[in-house]
Amino acid sequence: MSTVSDLTAHTGYWLRMVSNAVSQDFARKVSDEGVTVAEWTFMRALYDAKAMAPSALAEKMGMTKGAISKLADRLLEKGLLARTDNPDDKRAHSLSLTDAGRTKVPVLAALADMNDAEYFDVLTREEHETLDRILKALVERRGLRTPPVD
Amino acid sequence: MSTVSDLTAHTGYWLRMVSNAVSQDFARKVSDEGVTVAEWTFMRALYDAKAMAPSALAEKMGMTKGAISKLADRLLEKGLLARTDNPDDKRAHSLSLTDAGRTKVPVLAALADMNDAEYFDVLTREEHETLDRILKALVERRGLRTPPVD
DNA sequence: TATTGTTATACTCTATAACTATA
DNA sequence: TATAGTTATAGAGTATAACAATA
Numbered sequence: 276m277s278t279v280s281d282l283t284a285h286t287g288y289w290l291r292m293v294s295n296a297v298s299q300d301f302a303r304k305v306s307d308e309g310v311t312v313a314e315w316t317f318m319r320a321l322y323d324a325k326a327m328a329p330s331a332l333a334e335k336m337g338m339t340k341g342a343i344s345k346l347a348d349r350l351l352e353k354g355l356l357a358r359t360d361n362p363d364d365k366r367a368h369s370l371s372l373t374d375a376g377r378t379k380v381p382v383l384a385a386l387a388d389m390n391d392a393e394y395f396d397v398l399t400r401e402e403h404e405t406l407d408r409i410l411k412a413l414v415e416r417r418g419l420r421t422p423p424v425d
Numbered sequence: 426m427s428t429v430s431d432l433t434a435h436t437g438y439w440l441r442m443v444s445n446a447v448s449q450d451f452a453r454k455v456s457d458e459g460v461t462v463a464e465w466t467f468m469r470a471l472y473d474a475k476a477m478a479p480s481a482l483a484e485k486m487g488m489t490k491g492a493i494s495k496l497a498d499r500l501l502e503k504g505l506l507a508r509t510d511n512p513d514d515k516r517a518h519s520l521s522l523t524d525a526g527r528t529k530v531p532v533l534a535a536l537a538d539m540n541d542a543e544y545f546d547v548l549t550r551e552e553h554e555t556l557d558r559i560l561k562a563l564v565e566r567r568g569l570r571t572p573p574v575d
Numbered sequence: 576t577a578t579t580g581t582t583a584t585a586c587t588c589t590a591t592a593a594c595t596a597t598a
Numbered sequence: 599t600a601t602a603g604t605t606a607t608a609g610a611g612t613a614t615a616a617c618a619a620t621a
Contacts, residue, residue, distance in 0.1 A: 278531050278534075279469075279472065279530055279531050279534040280534050280537065280538050282466065282469055282537075284538075284541075285537055285538070285540075285541040286541055286544075286545050286553065286556060286557055286560070287444075287447040287448070287451065287537075287540065287541050287544065288573065289557065289560035289561060289564060290440070290443060290444045290447060290560060291444050291447075291448060291573030292560075292564055292569055292571070292573045293440060293444075293560055293563050293564060293569070294437075294440045294441050294443075294444035294445075294573075295444075295571075295573045296567070296569050296571070297437040297440060297441075298437070298441060301437065311586095311587070311588090313587080313588070316432065319429075319432055322429065328602080328603090329602080329603060329604090330601095330602065330603080338588090338589085339589080339590070339591085340602080340603060340604080341589090341590080341591085341592090341603090341604075341605075341606090342588075342589070342590085343603090344603065344604055344605075345587095345588090345604095345605095346588095348604095361602095364597075364598075364601095364602080365596075365597055365598085366595095366596060366597045366598070366601070366602040366603065367597095367601095367602060367603080368602080368603070380429055381428050381429050384428075384429040384430050387430065387432075387435055387437075388430055388434075388435075390435075390437065391434075391435040391436055391437050394436075394437065394567070395436050395563075397562075397563065397566035397567055398559065398562070398563065398566075402559050402562065403436065405555060405559060406436060406556070406559045406560075407436055407439065409548065409552050409555060409556050410436070410439035410440060410442075410443055410556075411439055412547075412548070412552065413443050413545075413547065413548065414439060414442055414443060416547035416548075417446070417544070417547055419442055419443070419446050421442070421445075421446070461609095461610070461611090463610080463611070478579085478580090479579080479580060479581090480578095480579065480580075488611095488612085489612080489613065489614085490579080490580060490581080491580090491581075491582080491583090491612090491613080491614085491615090492611075492612070492613085493580090494580070494581055494582080495581095495582095495610090495611090496611095498581095499610095514578095514579080514620075514621075515579095515619075515620055515621085516578070516579040516580065516618095516619060516620045516621070517578095517579060517580080517620095518579080518580070
């Protein structure tokens with residue numbers, strides 16, 4: 276017998292295989308709309324919040340301030356995001372979606388819905404529900420809090 | 426009611442959240458051994474095969490030839506990999522692990538075992554088995570074949 | 576001409592830290 | 599000094615394509 280386990284012996288292997296496939300499919304879909312998955316997550320967060328400070332977004336998305344700045348730069352160039360000064364604290368900025376940005380969110384959300392439905396429709400309803408339940412249990416019991424970006 | 430679904434409404438969201446957490450944890454573990462997850466996958470593939478052409482590895486790992494070249498360069502620098510000429514076809518090369526490389530594989534495999542056991546031990550045995558079963562069913566029914574790299 | 580493999584370019588995400596302006 | 603945010607740098611992964619050598 277070998278002392279070296281096979282890659283396929285690990286749950287993490289199958290998890291990544293499925294997760295990467297779903298993500299790559301979704302990345303292709305949103306890229307047709309001119310954004311990356313990280314940009315979509317960013318826009319989705321701002322859609323509810325109306326306006327947020329970069330630091331608050333960094334906290335919410337589990338990213339560094341630097342990463343947020345770079346993402347914001349790209350979305351600004353694409354005309355989907357606005358950066359406004361804070362009159363009370365001249366160091367602070369506020370990020371919000373432009374009208375173009377807000378218009379795009381439902382389109383991207385529909386792609387997300389479609390992608391998920393498409394990917395998991397090979398499961399029975401019971402399998403799908405069981406998968407959701409176990410994944411959420413894992414997140415809860417391990418205390419995971421950082422939403423996935425990529 | 427909103428026309429925009431929440432991010433958490435998607436199975437893909439929970440899947441990525443768990444998958445990214447497991448992968449990042451594992452990346453940290455193997456990085457202590459001086460390799461990346463992609464390098465580990467590469468080494469694990471060569472461990473069984475003894476020697477392979479870059480093109481065969483690219484096919485097996487679902488990567489481009491260029492990506493394989495870069496990975497091989499790094500492993501060469503670390504002394505874990507050897508690149509030899511093929512006497513029959515002077516265009517072709519053969520990649521194989523050095524003794525140092527072969528020695529490292531069981532160490533990395535043990536880390537992979539530990540990481541998986543650690544991560545999923547918050548599940549009951551039944552939950553763990555069910556998760557494995559559903560993930561493998563998804564892979565099978567969707568015809569996924571590319572092993573996860575990152 | 577086609578194939579093998581390397582190299583070049585470019586883009587995204589990640590992480591760390593230096594830096595600017597303001598408090 | 600401390601904080602908010604930007605900018606710089608570097609590493610890793612991905613993708614595409616140009617390229618050299620050989621078949």
